[in-house]
Amino acid sequence: MPMSIWEYANPKKFMQTSSAVLPWVAGLTVICLVVGLVWGFFFTPDDFRQGSTVKIIYVHVPSAMMAINVWVMMLVTSLIWIIRRHHVSVLAAKAAAPIGATMTVIALFTGAIWGQPMWGTWWEWDPRLTSFLILFLFYLGYIALWSAIENSDTAADLTSILCLVGSVFAVLSRYAAQFWNQGLHQGATLSLDKEENISDVFYYPLLFCLAGFVLLFVTLLLIRTRTEIRSRRLKALRLRERMA
Amino acid sequence: MPDLGKYAVEVLSAYGVSLAFLVLLVAWTLYQGAKAKEALRSYEERRAQDGRASSKEAAE
Numbered sequence: 381m382p383m384s385i386w387e388y389a390n391p392k393k394f395m396q397t398s399s400a401v402l403p404w405v406a407g408l409t410v411i412c413l414v415v416g417l418v419w420g421f422f423f424t425p426d427d428f429r430q431g432s433t434v435k436i437i438y439v440h441v442p443s444a445m446m447a448i449n450v451w452v453m454m455l456v457t458s459l460i461w462i463i464r465r466h467h468v469s470v471l472a473a474k475a476a477a478p479i480g481a482t483m484t485v486i487a488l489f490t491g492a493i494w495g496q497p498m499w500g501t502w503w504e505w506d507p508r509l510t511s512f513l514i515l516f517l518f519y520l521g522y523i524a525l526w527s528a529i530e531n532s533d534t535a536a537d538l539t540s541i542l543c544l545v546g547s548v549f550a551v552l553s554r555y556a557a558q559f560w561n562q563g564l565h566q567g568a569t570l571s572l573d574k575e576e577n578i579s580d581v582f583y584y585p586l587l588f589c590l591a592g593f594v595l596l597f598v599t600l601l602l603i604r605t606r607t608e609i610r611s612r613r614l615k616a617l618r619l620r621e622r623m624a
Numbered sequence: 625m626p627d628l629g630k631y632a633v634e635v636l637s638a639y640g641v642s643l644a645f646l647v648l649l650v651a652w653t654l655y656q657g658a659k660a661k662e663a664l665r666s667y668e669e670r671r672a673q674d675g676r677a678s679s680k681e682a683a684e
Contacts, residue, residue, distance in 0.1 A: 432628040439642040482649045490638045610660040
């Protein structure tokens with residue numbers, strides 16, 4: 381019988397499947413992160429213009445990529461909640477938010493540390509930097525809204541709407557450098573065009589780091605969604621006991 | 625350790641900050657997960673004990 385993705389909207393099915401998948405994803409995460417970061421930090425040469433600061437690429441680019449894509453994932457799962465009312469999907473969005481916020485902070489910090497020697501400033505109200513800062517504020521707002529509302533279905537509705545609004549800044553963060561041809565930040569680091577893409581010597585370890593950050597997100601997301609499902613079940617059981 | 629030249633402070637602090645945030649996130653996630661699992665387990669255990677006690681009382 382063909383499997384449907386909606387089967388994972390059943391918390392029991394999600395818990396069973398995630399339990400089986402988690403050790404493998406966690407193991408792959410460690411392998412990719414260790415290979416990517418060790419290769420990038422210890423075994424890549426300095427850039428002829430940027431010197432050793434080019435090594436910051438291995439933490440800055442993957443975290444920036446995840447900062448945007450985690451919000452996109454939250455957008456998809458929030459839309460599933462709005463349209464189909466599957467609790468697991470909105471709990472996954474809730475579980476993803478602190479991961480996305482952390483990735484955004486890392487991207488902002490490493491960007492500032494990289495920017496100081498290269499641009500001569502820690503911060504500039506550049507379109508991409510500014511939209512990233514606003515994206516971070518949206519993450520904080522999203523997390524705060526979940527905590528502020530007692531009724532979990534109401535919280536899910538309102539945070540999903542906030543997620544739709546914040547998506548504008550997720551898109552802006554990605555394309556700001558192209559939309560407004562101004563500011564200090566460069567365009568995309570990776571390109572399918574071989575001429576525009578970074579040199580292979582930096583590219584391959586970066587691919588490992590990108591895979592490592594994606595897998596780290598999946599690992600943490602599975603653990604955090606399982607935590608949310610357990611907390612929700614405990615809350616429901618306590619409520620049922622009180623009502624009895 | 626590679627020779628990071630005049631940018632050693634910048635490179636090392638970028639890695640240090642990133643790894644510190646990632647370690648904190650992983651530790652917090654695992655702690656919350658273990659706490660929620662234990663809370664649900666102890667609640668269900670207590671409920672099961674209460675259920676057994678009340679059915680024993682009913683039988684007596």
